Amino acid sequence: MKKESIFEAMENDIINAKIDEVEKNKLLKNVMRMKEQKINIMITGTTGCGKSSTINALFDTEVAKVGVGVDPETMEIEKYELDNLILWDTPGLGDGKEADNRHAKNIIKKLAEVDNKGNALIDLVLVILDGSSRDLGTSYELINNVIIPNLGEDKENRILVAINQADMAMKGRNWDFNENKPNDKLKEFLEEKVRSVKNRIYEGTGVSVEPIYYSAGYKEEGEVQNRPYNLSKLLYYIVKATPANKRVVYVDNINSDESMWKDDDELLDYGKETRQSVFDSIVEGASEGADVGERIGGIFGTAGKKVGRIIGGAIGAVVGFLGGIFG
Incomplete structure:
Protein backbone atom coordinates (compact mmCIF):
# COMPACT_ATOMS: atom_id res chain seq x y z
CA MET A 1 0.00 0.00 0.00
CA GLN A 37 8.03 22.76 -7.18
CA LYS A 38 11.07 20.69 -8.08
CA ILE A 39 14.46 20.53 -6.38
CA ASN A 40 17.49 19.75 -8.52
CA ILE A 41 20.69 18.80 -6.69
CA MET A 42 23.97 18.00 -8.41
CA ILE A 43 26.22 15.59 -6.50
CA THR A 44 29.83 15.60 -7.61
CA GLY A 45 33.31 14.69 -6.42
CA THR A 46 36.30 12.55 -7.19
CA THR A 47 36.20 8.80 -7.83
CA GLY A 48 35.80 6.91 -4.55
CA CYS A 49 34.57 9.86 -2.49
CA GLY A 50 31.31 8.07 -1.65
CA LYS A 51 28.70 9.81 -3.77
CA SER A 52 26.53 6.71 -4.16
CA SER A 53 26.67 5.76 -0.47
CA THR A 54 25.76 9.34 0.46
CA ILE A 55 22.77 9.39 -1.90
CA ASN A 56 21.58 6.02 -0.61
CA ALA A 57 22.00 7.04 3.02
CA LEU A 58 20.14 10.35 2.65
CA PHE A 59 17.28 9.44 0.38
CA ASP A 60 14.79 6.70 -0.36
CA THR A 61 16.50 5.80 -3.63
CA GLU A 62 14.79 2.42 -3.92
CA VAL A 63 11.82 4.22 -5.45
CA ALA A 64 13.92 6.44 -7.71
CA LYS A 65 13.45 6.45 -11.44
CA VAL A 66 16.91 6.30 -12.96
CA GLY A 67 17.71 7.95 -16.27
CA VAL A 68 20.29 10.10 -18.00
CA GLY A 69 20.41 13.54 -19.51
CA VAL A 70 18.53 13.85 -22.79
CA ASP A 71 21.42 15.71 -24.37
CA PRO A 72 23.99 13.23 -25.76
CA GLU A 73 26.79 15.46 -24.48
CA THR A 74 25.67 14.95 -20.87
CA MET A 75 24.69 11.29 -21.08
CA GLU A 76 27.28 10.34 -18.47
CA ILE A 77 25.47 12.32 -15.76
CA GLU A 78 22.97 9.98 -14.09
CA LYS A 79 19.58 11.36 -13.15
CA TYR A 80 17.59 10.03 -10.19
CA GLU A 81 13.98 11.17 -9.89
CA LEU A 82 12.30 10.82 -6.52
CA ASP A 83 8.97 12.52 -7.16
CA ASN A 84 9.90 16.22 -7.25
CA LEU A 85 13.42 15.69 -5.93
CA ILE A 86 15.86 15.23 -8.79
CA LEU A 87 19.46 14.21 -8.19
CA TRP A 88 22.15 14.62 -10.85
CA ASP A 89 25.02 12.24 -10.10
CA THR A 90 28.12 13.21 -12.07
CA PRO A 91 30.97 10.82 -12.90
CA GLY A 92 33.90 10.88 -10.49
CA LEU A 93 36.94 12.93 -11.42
CA GLY A 94 40.51 11.79 -11.05
CA ASP A 95 40.69 8.95 -13.57
CA GLY A 96 42.71 10.79 -16.21
CA LYS A 97 43.02 14.24 -17.75
CA GLU A 98 40.99 13.49 -20.88
CA ALA A 99 38.08 12.00 -18.92
CA ASP A 100 38.22 14.80 -16.34
CA ASN A 101 38.05 17.46 -19.06
CA ARG A 102 35.02 15.75 -20.59
CA HIS A 103 33.28 15.45 -17.24
CA ALA A 104 34.07 19.09 -16.40
CA LYS A 105 32.49 20.27 -19.66
CA ASN A 106 29.37 18.21 -18.91
CA ILE A 107 29.14 19.70 -15.43
CA ILE A 108 29.49 23.24 -16.79
CA LYS A 109 26.83 22.52 -19.40
CA LYS A 110 24.41 21.22 -16.76
CA LEU A 111 25.05 24.23 -14.50
CA ALA A 112 24.18 26.53 -17.41
CA GLU A 113 20.73 24.98 -17.89
CA VAL A 114 17.64 26.94 -16.86
CA ASP A 115 14.10 25.87 -16.00
CA ASN A 116 10.91 26.99 -17.74
CA LYS A 117 10.96 30.22 -15.74
CA GLY A 118 14.49 31.10 -16.77
CA ASN A 119 16.00 30.31 -13.36
CA ALA A 120 19.05 28.11 -12.94
CA LEU A 121 17.98 24.45 -13.10
CA ILE A 122 20.43 23.28 -10.42
CA ASP A 123 19.40 24.58 -6.99
CA LEU A 124 22.40 23.22 -5.11
CA VAL A 125 25.72 21.55 -5.86
CA LEU A 126 26.86 19.07 -3.21
CA VAL A 127 30.61 18.51 -3.60
CA ILE A 128 31.84 15.47 -1.70
CA LEU A 129 35.48 15.22 -0.66
CA ASP A 130 37.24 12.03 0.36
CA GLY A 131 38.21 12.48 3.99
CA SER A 132 40.56 9.49 3.85
CA SER A 133 42.71 11.11 1.14
CA ARG A 134 45.54 13.54 1.79
CA ASP A 135 45.61 14.67 -1.83
CA LEU A 136 42.60 16.89 -2.53
CA GLY A 137 44.13 18.61 -5.56
CA THR A 138 41.54 17.25 -8.01
CA SER A 139 38.73 18.30 -5.66
CA TYR A 140 40.07 21.86 -5.48
CA GLU A 141 40.36 21.95 -9.27
CA LEU A 142 36.74 20.87 -9.49
CA ILE A 143 35.47 23.38 -6.92
CA ASN A 144 37.64 26.39 -7.75
CA ASN A 145 37.85 26.10 -11.54
CA VAL A 146 34.67 24.28 -12.58
CA ILE A 147 31.86 24.60 -10.04
CA ILE A 148 32.15 28.05 -8.46
CA PRO A 149 32.94 30.04 -11.64
CA ASN A 150 29.78 28.61 -13.24
CA LEU A 151 27.29 29.08 -10.39
CA GLY A 152 26.25 32.58 -11.45
CA GLU A 153 24.81 34.80 -8.74
CA ASP A 154 24.40 33.75 -5.11
CA LYS A 155 27.38 31.38 -5.34
CA GLU A 156 27.82 30.95 -1.59
CA ASN A 157 24.27 29.68 -1.15
CA ARG A 158 24.36 27.22 -4.06
CA ILE A 159 27.35 25.08 -3.07
CA LEU A 160 27.83 22.76 -0.13
CA VAL A 161 31.16 21.06 0.50
CA ALA A 162 31.06 17.90 2.61
CA ILE A 163 33.99 15.72 3.68
CA ASN A 164 32.92 12.08 3.66
CA GLN A 165 34.61 9.04 5.24
CA ALA A 166 35.46 10.89 8.42
CA ASP A 167 35.88 7.50 10.08
CA MET A 168 38.83 6.76 7.78
CA ALA A 169 40.49 10.19 7.97
CA MET A 170 43.39 8.80 10.03
CA LYS A 171 43.35 5.34 8.44
CA GLY A 172 40.61 4.26 10.81
CA ARG A 173 42.63 5.13 13.88
CA ASN A 174 41.05 7.27 16.61
CA TRP A 175 37.50 6.35 15.58
CA ASP A 176 35.36 5.00 18.40
CA PHE A 177 33.58 2.17 16.63
CA ASN A 178 31.42 1.36 19.68
CA GLU A 179 30.10 4.89 19.98
CA ASN A 180 30.34 5.50 16.21
CA LYS A 181 32.09 8.84 16.54
CA PRO A 182 35.59 10.35 16.40
CA ASN A 183 37.65 10.64 19.55
CA ASP A 184 39.11 14.02 20.50
CA LYS A 185 42.30 13.55 18.50
CA LEU A 186 40.44 12.67 15.31
CA LYS A 187 37.90 15.42 15.89
CA GLU A 188 40.72 17.96 16.09
CA PHE A 189 42.21 16.54 12.88
CA LEU A 190 38.86 16.75 11.07
CA GLU A 191 38.18 20.29 12.26
CA GLU A 192 41.59 21.35 10.98
CA LYS A 193 40.78 19.73 7.62
CA VAL A 194 37.54 21.72 7.50
CA ARG A 195 39.46 24.96 8.14
CA SER A 196 42.04 24.06 5.52
CA VAL A 197 39.39 23.30 2.87
CA LYS A 198 37.52 26.51 3.66
CA ASN A 199 40.69 28.62 3.40
CA ARG A 200 41.85 26.95 0.20
CA ILE A 201 38.52 27.58 -1.52
CA TYR A 202 38.35 31.18 -0.31
CA GLU A 203 41.90 31.89 -1.46
CA GLY A 204 41.12 30.45 -4.89
CA THR A 205 37.68 31.96 -5.46
CA GLY A 206 36.84 34.60 -2.86
CA VAL A 207 33.78 32.51 -1.97
CA SER A 208 33.27 31.53 1.66
CA VAL A 209 31.91 28.02 2.25
CA GLU A 210 31.23 26.13 5.47
CA PRO A 211 32.42 22.54 4.92
CA ILE A 212 31.23 19.79 7.23
CA TYR A 213 32.57 16.30 7.85
CA TYR A 214 30.51 13.14 8.04
CA SER A 215 30.48 9.45 7.24
CA ALA A 216 27.80 8.03 4.96
CA GLY A 217 28.40 4.53 6.30
CA TYR A 218 28.48 1.67 3.85
CA LYS A 219 26.60 -1.49 3.04
CA GLU A 220 28.31 -4.45 1.50
CA GLU A 221 26.08 -6.95 -0.26
CA GLY A 222 24.42 -9.21 2.28
CA GLU A 223 25.75 -7.16 5.21
CA VAL A 224 24.06 -4.79 7.65
CA GLN A 225 24.25 -1.06 6.88
CA ASN A 226 26.87 0.66 9.02
CA ARG A 227 25.42 3.62 10.86
CA PRO A 228 26.37 6.97 9.36
CA TYR A 229 27.83 9.81 11.39
CA ASN A 230 26.70 13.45 11.04
CA LEU A 231 24.19 12.49 8.35
CA SER A 232 21.54 14.55 10.15
CA LYS A 233 23.93 17.50 10.03
CA LEU A 234 24.49 17.02 6.31
CA LEU A 235 20.72 16.92 5.72
CA TYR A 236 20.28 20.08 7.81
CA TYR A 237 22.86 21.92 5.69
CA ILE A 238 21.24 20.67 2.47
CA VAL A 239 17.77 21.79 3.55
CA LYS A 240 19.09 25.14 4.79
CA ALA A 241 20.75 25.75 1.40
CA THR A 242 17.54 24.94 -0.49
CA PRO A 243 15.16 27.78 -1.46
CA ALA A 244 12.51 28.01 1.28
CA ASN A 245 9.60 27.49 -1.10
CA LYS A 246 10.98 24.08 -2.13
CA ARG A 247 11.98 22.50 1.18
CA VAL A 248 8.77 20.55 1.69
CA VAL A 249 9.76 18.38 -1.29
CA TYR A 250 12.32 16.55 0.87
CA VAL A 251 9.78 15.13 3.31
CA ASP A 252 8.55 12.20 1.22
CA ASN A 253 12.03 11.26 0.03
CA ILE A 254 14.19 11.24 3.14
CA ASN A 255 15.46 7.87 4.34
CA SER A 256 12.91 6.79 6.97
CA ASP A 257 15.30 4.42 8.79
CA GLU A 258 15.65 6.17 12.16
CA SER A 259 19.01 4.51 12.89
CA MET A 260 20.59 6.45 10.02
CA TRP A 261 20.11 9.75 11.84
CA LYS A 262 21.18 8.82 15.38
CA ASP A 263 24.86 9.78 15.57
CA ASP A 264 26.11 13.32 15.17
CA ASP A 265 28.34 15.92 16.78
CA GLU A 266 25.44 17.25 18.89
CA LEU A 267 26.42 20.89 18.36
CA LEU A 268 22.80 21.42 17.34
Missing part, protein backbone atom coordinates in the same frame (compact mmCIF):
# COMPACT_ATOMS: atom_id res chain seq x y z
CA LYS A 2 1.43 3.35 -1.03
CA LYS A 3 2.08 5.70 1.87
CA GLU A 4 0.27 9.02 2.07
CA SER A 5 2.42 11.85 0.75
CA ILE A 6 2.96 15.07 2.66
CA PHE A 7 0.85 16.90 0.08
CA GLU A 8 -2.01 14.42 0.44
CA ALA A 9 -1.83 14.86 4.21
CA MET A 10 -1.93 18.64 3.82
CA GLU A 11 -4.89 18.46 1.44
CA ASN A 12 -6.81 16.18 3.82
CA ASP A 13 -6.08 18.48 6.75
CA ILE A 14 -7.33 21.50 4.80
CA ILE A 15 -10.48 19.75 3.61
CA ASN A 16 -11.33 18.69 7.17
CA ALA A 17 -10.42 22.04 8.75
CA LYS A 18 -13.18 24.15 10.29
CA ILE A 19 -12.63 27.19 8.09
CA ASP A 20 -14.79 28.75 5.39
CA GLU A 21 -14.72 27.45 1.82
CA VAL A 22 -13.02 30.56 0.41
CA GLU A 23 -10.01 30.08 2.68
CA LYS A 24 -9.99 26.32 2.00
CA ASN A 25 -9.79 26.98 -1.73
CA LYS A 26 -6.92 29.43 -1.27
CA LEU A 27 -4.98 26.94 0.82
CA LEU A 28 -5.64 24.08 -1.61
CA LYS A 29 -4.45 26.20 -4.55
CA ASN A 30 -1.30 27.04 -2.64
CA VAL A 31 -0.65 23.35 -1.94
CA MET A 32 -1.14 22.60 -5.63
CA ARG A 33 1.49 25.23 -6.44
CA MET A 34 3.85 23.72 -3.86
CA LYS A 35 3.36 20.28 -5.46
CA GLU A 36 4.71 21.66 -8.72
CA ASP A 269 19.63 19.36 17.46
CA TYR A 270 19.81 18.93 13.69
CA GLY A 271 16.56 16.98 13.45
CA LYS A 272 14.66 19.73 15.27
CA GLU A 273 16.28 22.47 13.19
CA THR A 274 15.47 20.61 9.97
CA ARG A 275 11.87 20.05 11.03
CA GLN A 276 11.41 23.70 11.83
CA SER A 277 12.99 24.76 8.55
CA VAL A 278 10.71 22.47 6.56
CA PHE A 279 7.65 23.41 8.56
CA ASP A 280 8.29 27.13 8.12
CA SER A 281 8.35 26.40 4.40
CA ILE A 282 5.00 24.62 4.62
CA VAL A 283 3.35 27.40 6.61
CA GLU A 284 4.69 30.15 4.37
CA GLY A 285 3.81 28.38 1.14
CA ALA A 286 0.37 27.12 2.13
CA SER A 287 -0.92 30.24 3.87
CA GLU A 288 0.17 32.80 1.28
CA GLY A 289 -2.77 35.09 0.51
CA ALA A 290 -5.07 33.24 2.91
CA ASP A 291 -6.60 34.84 5.99
CA VAL A 292 -5.90 32.05 8.45
CA GLY A 293 -3.28 33.64 10.69
CA GLU A 294 -2.07 31.52 13.58
CA ARG A 295 -4.85 28.99 12.95
CA ILE A 296 -2.58 27.42 10.32
CA GLY A 297 -0.98 25.49 13.17
CA GLY A 298 -4.27 23.87 14.05
CA ILE A 299 -5.05 23.08 10.42
CA PHE A 300 -1.94 21.05 9.69
CA GLY A 301 -2.18 18.53 12.50
CA THR A 302 -1.70 15.34 10.48
CA ALA A 303 0.79 16.85 8.05
CA GLY A 304 2.78 18.38 10.90
CA LYS A 305 3.13 15.05 12.67
CA LYS A 306 4.19 13.49 9.38
CA VAL A 307 7.01 16.01 9.02
CA GLY A 308 8.13 15.32 12.56
CA ARG A 309 7.96 11.54 12.23
CA ILE A 310 9.90 11.22 9.02
CA ILE A 311 12.65 13.72 9.71
CA GLY A 312 12.92 13.60 13.46
CA GLY A 313 12.07 10.02 14.32
CA ALA A 314 10.21 9.21 17.53
CA ILE A 315 10.83 12.62 19.14
CA GLY A 316 9.10 14.39 16.28
CA ALA A 317 6.14 12.03 16.52
CA VAL A 318 5.76 12.31 20.32
CA VAL A 319 6.35 16.01 20.78
CA GLY A 320 4.37 16.89 17.67
CA PHE A 321 6.03 19.20 15.23
CA LEU A 322 3.27 21.79 15.27
CA GLY A 323 2.87 21.82 19.01
CA GLY A 324 6.54 22.67 19.39
CA ILE A 325 6.27 25.70 17.16
CA PHE A 326 2.76 27.01 17.77
CA GLY A 327 2.45 26.10 21.41
Whole structure:
Protein backbone atom coordinates (compact mmCIF):
# COMPACT_ATOMS: atom_id res chain seq x y z
CA MET A 1 0.00 0.00 0.00
CA LYS A 2 1.43 3.35 -1.03
CA LYS A 3 2.08 5.70 1.87
CA GLU A 4 0.27 9.02 2.07
CA SER A 5 2.42 11.85 0.75
CA ILE A 6 2.96 15.07 2.66
CA PHE A 7 0.85 16.90 0.08
CA GLU A 8 -2.01 14.42 0.44
CA ALA A 9 -1.83 14.86 4.21
CA MET A 10 -1.93 18.64 3.82
CA GLU A 11 -4.89 18.46 1.44
CA ASN A 12 -6.81 16.18 3.82
CA ASP A 13 -6.08 18.48 6.75
CA ILE A 14 -7.33 21.50 4.80
CA ILE A 15 -10.48 19.75 3.61
CA ASN A 16 -11.33 18.69 7.17
CA ALA A 17 -10.42 22.04 8.75
CA LYS A 18 -13.18 24.15 10.29
CA ILE A 19 -12.63 27.19 8.09
CA ASP A 20 -14.79 28.75 5.39
CA GLU A 21 -14.72 27.45 1.82
CA VAL A 22 -13.02 30.56 0.41
CA GLU A 23 -10.01 30.08 2.68
CA LYS A 24 -9.99 26.32 2.00
CA ASN A 25 -9.79 26.98 -1.73
CA LYS A 26 -6.92 29.43 -1.27
CA LEU A 27 -4.98 26.94 0.82
CA LEU A 28 -5.64 24.08 -1.61
CA LYS A 29 -4.45 26.20 -4.55
CA ASN A 30 -1.30 27.04 -2.64
CA VAL A 31 -0.65 23.35 -1.94
CA MET A 32 -1.14 22.60 -5.63
CA ARG A 33 1.49 25.23 -6.44
CA MET A 34 3.85 23.72 -3.86
CA LYS A 35 3.36 20.28 -5.46
CA GLU A 36 4.71 21.66 -8.72
CA GLN A 37 8.03 22.76 -7.18
CA LYS A 38 11.07 20.69 -8.08
CA ILE A 39 14.46 20.53 -6.38
CA ASN A 40 17.49 19.75 -8.52
CA ILE A 41 20.69 18.80 -6.69
CA MET A 42 23.97 18.00 -8.41
CA ILE A 43 26.22 15.59 -6.50
CA THR A 44 29.83 15.60 -7.61
CA GLY A 45 33.31 14.69 -6.42
CA THR A 46 36.30 12.55 -7.19
CA THR A 47 36.20 8.80 -7.83
CA GLY A 48 35.80 6.91 -4.55
CA CYS A 49 34.57 9.86 -2.49
CA GLY A 50 31.31 8.07 -1.65
CA LYS A 51 28.70 9.81 -3.77
CA SER A 52 26.53 6.71 -4.16
CA SER A 53 26.67 5.76 -0.47
CA THR A 54 25.76 9.34 0.46
CA ILE A 55 22.77 9.39 -1.90
CA ASN A 56 21.58 6.02 -0.61
CA ALA A 57 22.00 7.04 3.02
CA LEU A 58 20.14 10.35 2.65
CA PHE A 59 17.28 9.44 0.38
CA ASP A 60 14.79 6.70 -0.36
CA THR A 61 16.50 5.80 -3.63
CA GLU A 62 14.79 2.42 -3.92
CA VAL A 63 11.82 4.22 -5.45
CA ALA A 64 13.92 6.44 -7.71
CA LYS A 65 13.45 6.45 -11.44
CA VAL A 66 16.91 6.30 -12.96
CA GLY A 67 17.71 7.95 -16.27
CA VAL A 68 20.29 10.10 -18.00
CA GLY A 69 20.41 13.54 -19.51
CA VAL A 70 18.53 13.85 -22.79
CA ASP A 71 21.42 15.71 -24.37
CA PRO A 72 23.99 13.23 -25.76
CA GLU A 73 26.79 15.46 -24.48
CA THR A 74 25.67 14.95 -20.87
CA MET A 75 24.69 11.29 -21.08
CA GLU A 76 27.28 10.34 -18.47
CA ILE A 77 25.47 12.32 -15.76
CA GLU A 78 22.97 9.98 -14.09
CA LYS A 79 19.58 11.36 -13.15
CA TYR A 80 17.59 10.03 -10.19
CA GLU A 81 13.98 11.17 -9.89
CA LEU A 82 12.30 10.82 -6.52
CA ASP A 83 8.97 12.52 -7.16
CA ASN A 84 9.90 16.22 -7.25
CA LEU A 85 13.42 15.69 -5.93
CA ILE A 86 15.86 15.23 -8.79
CA LEU A 87 19.46 14.21 -8.19
CA TRP A 88 22.15 14.62 -10.85
CA ASP A 89 25.02 12.24 -10.10
CA THR A 90 28.12 13.21 -12.07
CA PRO A 91 30.97 10.82 -12.90
CA GLY A 92 33.90 10.88 -10.49
CA LEU A 93 36.94 12.93 -11.42
CA GLY A 94 40.51 11.79 -11.05
CA ASP A 95 40.69 8.95 -13.57
CA GLY A 96 42.71 10.79 -16.21
CA LYS A 97 43.02 14.24 -17.75
CA GLU A 98 40.99 13.49 -20.88
CA ALA A 99 38.08 12.00 -18.92
CA ASP A 100 38.22 14.80 -16.34
CA ASN A 101 38.05 17.46 -19.06
CA ARG A 102 35.02 15.75 -20.59
CA HIS A 103 33.28 15.45 -17.24
CA ALA A 104 34.07 19.09 -16.40
CA LYS A 105 32.49 20.27 -19.66
CA ASN A 106 29.37 18.21 -18.91
CA ILE A 107 29.14 19.70 -15.43
CA ILE A 108 29.49 23.24 -16.79
CA LYS A 109 26.83 22.52 -19.40
CA LYS A 110 24.41 21.22 -16.76
CA LEU A 111 25.05 24.23 -14.50
CA ALA A 112 24.18 26.53 -17.41
CA GLU A 113 20.73 24.98 -17.89
CA VAL A 114 17.64 26.94 -16.86
CA ASP A 115 14.10 25.87 -16.00
CA ASN A 116 10.91 26.99 -17.74
CA LYS A 117 10.96 30.22 -15.74
CA GLY A 118 14.49 31.10 -16.77
CA ASN A 119 16.00 30.31 -13.36
CA ALA A 120 19.05 28.11 -12.94
CA LEU A 121 17.98 24.45 -13.10
CA ILE A 122 20.43 23.28 -10.42
CA ASP A 123 19.40 24.58 -6.99
CA LEU A 124 22.40 23.22 -5.11
CA VAL A 125 25.72 21.55 -5.86
CA LEU A 126 26.86 19.07 -3.21
CA VAL A 127 30.61 18.51 -3.60
CA ILE A 128 31.84 15.47 -1.70
CA LEU A 129 35.48 15.22 -0.66
CA ASP A 130 37.24 12.03 0.36
CA GLY A 131 38.21 12.48 3.99
CA SER A 132 40.56 9.49 3.85
CA SER A 133 42.71 11.11 1.14
CA ARG A 134 45.54 13.54 1.79
CA ASP A 135 45.61 14.67 -1.83
CA LEU A 136 42.60 16.89 -2.53
CA GLY A 137 44.13 18.61 -5.56
CA THR A 138 41.54 17.25 -8.01
CA SER A 139 38.73 18.30 -5.66
CA TYR A 140 40.07 21.86 -5.48
CA GLU A 141 40.36 21.95 -9.27
CA LEU A 142 36.74 20.87 -9.49
CA ILE A 143 35.47 23.38 -6.92
CA ASN A 144 37.64 26.39 -7.75
CA ASN A 145 37.85 26.10 -11.54
CA VAL A 146 34.67 24.28 -12.58
CA ILE A 147 31.86 24.60 -10.04
CA ILE A 148 32.15 28.05 -8.46
CA PRO A 149 32.94 30.04 -11.64
CA ASN A 150 29.78 28.61 -13.24
CA LEU A 151 27.29 29.08 -10.39
CA GLY A 152 26.25 32.58 -11.45
CA GLU A 153 24.81 34.80 -8.74
CA ASP A 154 24.40 33.75 -5.11
CA LYS A 155 27.38 31.38 -5.34
CA GLU A 156 27.82 30.95 -1.59
CA ASN A 157 24.27 29.68 -1.15
CA ARG A 158 24.36 27.22 -4.06
CA ILE A 159 27.35 25.08 -3.07
CA LEU A 160 27.83 22.76 -0.13
CA VAL A 161 31.16 21.06 0.50
CA ALA A 162 31.06 17.90 2.61
CA ILE A 163 33.99 15.72 3.68
CA ASN A 164 32.92 12.08 3.66
CA GLN A 165 34.61 9.04 5.24
CA ALA A 166 35.46 10.89 8.42
CA ASP A 167 35.88 7.50 10.08
CA MET A 168 38.83 6.76 7.78
CA ALA A 169 40.49 10.19 7.97
CA MET A 170 43.39 8.80 10.03
CA LYS A 171 43.35 5.34 8.44
CA GLY A 172 40.61 4.26 10.81
CA ARG A 173 42.63 5.13 13.88
CA ASN A 174 41.05 7.27 16.61
CA TRP A 175 37.50 6.35 15.58
CA ASP A 176 35.36 5.00 18.40
CA PHE A 177 33.58 2.17 16.63
CA ASN A 178 31.42 1.36 19.68
CA GLU A 179 30.10 4.89 19.98
CA ASN A 180 30.34 5.50 16.21
CA LYS A 181 32.09 8.84 16.54
CA PRO A 182 35.59 10.35 16.40
CA ASN A 183 37.65 10.64 19.55
CA ASP A 184 39.11 14.02 20.50
CA LYS A 185 42.30 13.55 18.50
CA LEU A 186 40.44 12.67 15.31
CA LYS A 187 37.90 15.42 15.89
CA GLU A 188 40.72 17.96 16.09
CA PHE A 189 42.21 16.54 12.88
CA LEU A 190 38.86 16.75 11.07
CA GLU A 191 38.18 20.29 12.26
CA GLU A 192 41.59 21.35 10.98
CA LYS A 193 40.78 19.73 7.62
CA VAL A 194 37.54 21.72 7.50
CA ARG A 195 39.46 24.96 8.14
CA SER A 196 42.04 24.06 5.52
CA VAL A 197 39.39 23.30 2.87
CA LYS A 198 37.52 26.51 3.66
CA ASN A 199 40.69 28.62 3.40
CA ARG A 200 41.85 26.95 0.20
CA ILE A 201 38.52 27.58 -1.52
CA TYR A 202 38.35 31.18 -0.31
CA GLU A 203 41.90 31.89 -1.46
CA GLY A 204 41.12 30.45 -4.89
CA THR A 205 37.68 31.96 -5.46
CA GLY A 206 36.84 34.60 -2.86
CA VAL A 207 33.78 32.51 -1.97
CA SER A 208 33.27 31.53 1.66
CA VAL A 209 31.91 28.02 2.25
CA GLU A 210 31.23 26.13 5.47
CA PRO A 211 32.42 22.54 4.92
CA ILE A 212 31.23 19.79 7.23
CA TYR A 213 32.57 16.30 7.85
CA TYR A 214 30.51 13.14 8.04
CA SER A 215 30.48 9.45 7.24
CA ALA A 216 27.80 8.03 4.96
CA GLY A 217 28.40 4.53 6.30
CA TYR A 218 28.48 1.67 3.85
CA LYS A 219 26.60 -1.49 3.04
CA GLU A 220 28.31 -4.45 1.50
CA GLU A 221 26.08 -6.95 -0.26
CA GLY A 222 24.42 -9.21 2.28
CA GLU A 223 25.75 -7.16 5.21
CA VAL A 224 24.06 -4.79 7.65
CA GLN A 225 24.25 -1.06 6.88
CA ASN A 226 26.87 0.66 9.02
CA ARG A 227 25.42 3.62 10.86
CA PRO A 228 26.37 6.97 9.36
CA TYR A 229 27.83 9.81 11.39
CA ASN A 230 26.70 13.45 11.04
CA LEU A 231 24.19 12.49 8.35
CA SER A 232 21.54 14.55 10.15
CA LYS A 233 23.93 17.50 10.03
CA LEU A 234 24.49 17.02 6.31
CA LEU A 235 20.72 16.92 5.72
CA TYR A 236 20.28 20.08 7.81
CA TYR A 237 22.86 21.92 5.69
CA ILE A 238 21.24 20.67 2.47
CA VAL A 239 17.77 21.79 3.55
CA LYS A 240 19.09 25.14 4.79
CA ALA A 241 20.75 25.75 1.40
CA THR A 242 17.54 24.94 -0.49
CA PRO A 243 15.16 27.78 -1.46
CA ALA A 244 12.51 28.01 1.28
CA ASN A 245 9.60 27.49 -1.10
CA LYS A 246 10.98 24.08 -2.13
CA ARG A 247 11.98 22.50 1.18
CA VAL A 248 8.77 20.55 1.69
CA VAL A 249 9.76 18.38 -1.29
CA TYR A 250 12.32 16.55 0.87
CA VAL A 251 9.78 15.13 3.31
CA ASP A 252 8.55 12.20 1.22
CA ASN A 253 12.03 11.26 0.03
CA ILE A 254 14.19 11.24 3.14
CA ASN A 255 15.46 7.87 4.34
CA SER A 256 12.91 6.79 6.97
CA ASP A 257 15.30 4.42 8.79
CA GLU A 258 15.65 6.17 12.16
CA SER A 259 19.01 4.51 12.89
CA MET A 260 20.59 6.45 10.02
CA TRP A 261 20.11 9.75 11.84
CA LYS A 262 21.18 8.82 15.38
CA ASP A 263 24.86 9.78 15.57
CA ASP A 264 26.11 13.32 15.17
CA ASP A 265 28.34 15.92 16.78
CA GLU A 266 25.44 17.25 18.89
CA LEU A 267 26.42 20.89 18.36
CA LEU A 268 22.80 21.42 17.34
CA ASP A 269 19.63 19.36 17.46
CA TYR A 270 19.81 18.93 13.69
CA GLY A 271 16.56 16.98 13.45
CA LYS A 272 14.66 19.73 15.27
CA GLU A 273 16.28 22.47 13.19
CA THR A 274 15.47 20.61 9.97
CA ARG A 275 11.87 20.05 11.03
CA GLN A 276 11.41 23.70 11.83
CA SER A 277 12.99 24.76 8.55
CA VAL A 278 10.71 22.47 6.56
CA PHE A 279 7.65 23.41 8.56
CA ASP A 280 8.29 27.13 8.12
CA SER A 281 8.35 26.40 4.40
CA ILE A 282 5.00 24.62 4.62
CA VAL A 283 3.35 27.40 6.61
CA GLU A 284 4.69 30.15 4.37
CA GLY A 285 3.81 28.38 1.14
CA ALA A 286 0.37 27.12 2.13
CA SER A 287 -0.92 30.24 3.87
CA GLU A 288 0.17 32.80 1.28
CA GLY A 289 -2.77 35.09 0.51
CA ALA A 290 -5.07 33.24 2.91
CA ASP A 291 -6.60 34.84 5.99
CA VAL A 292 -5.90 32.05 8.45
CA GLY A 293 -3.28 33.64 10.69
CA GLU A 294 -2.07 31.52 13.58
CA ARG A 295 -4.85 28.99 12.95
CA ILE A 296 -2.58 27.42 10.32
CA GLY A 297 -0.98 25.49 13.17
CA GLY A 298 -4.27 23.87 14.05
CA ILE A 299 -5.05 23.08 10.42
CA PHE A 300 -1.94 21.05 9.69
CA GLY A 301 -2.18 18.53 12.50
CA THR A 302 -1.70 15.34 10.48
CA ALA A 303 0.79 16.85 8.05
CA GLY A 304 2.78 18.38 10.90
CA LYS A 305 3.13 15.05 12.67
CA LYS A 306 4.19 13.49 9.38
CA VAL A 307 7.01 16.01 9.02
CA GLY A 308 8.13 15.32 12.56
CA ARG A 309 7.96 11.54 12.23
CA ILE A 310 9.90 11.22 9.02
CA ILE A 311 12.65 13.72 9.71
CA GLY A 312 12.92 13.60 13.46
CA GLY A 313 12.07 10.02 14.32
CA ALA A 314 10.21 9.21 17.53
CA ILE A 315 10.83 12.62 19.14
CA GLY A 316 9.10 14.39 16.28
CA ALA A 317 6.14 12.03 16.52
CA VAL A 318 5.76 12.31 20.32
CA VAL A 319 6.35 16.01 20.78
CA GLY A 320 4.37 16.89 17.67
CA PHE A 321 6.03 19.20 15.23
CA LEU A 322 3.27 21.79 15.27
CA GLY A 323 2.87 21.82 19.01
CA GLY A 324 6.54 22.67 19.39
CA ILE A 325 6.27 25.70 17.16
CA PHE A 326 2.76 27.01 17.77
CA GLY A 327 2.45 26.10 21.41
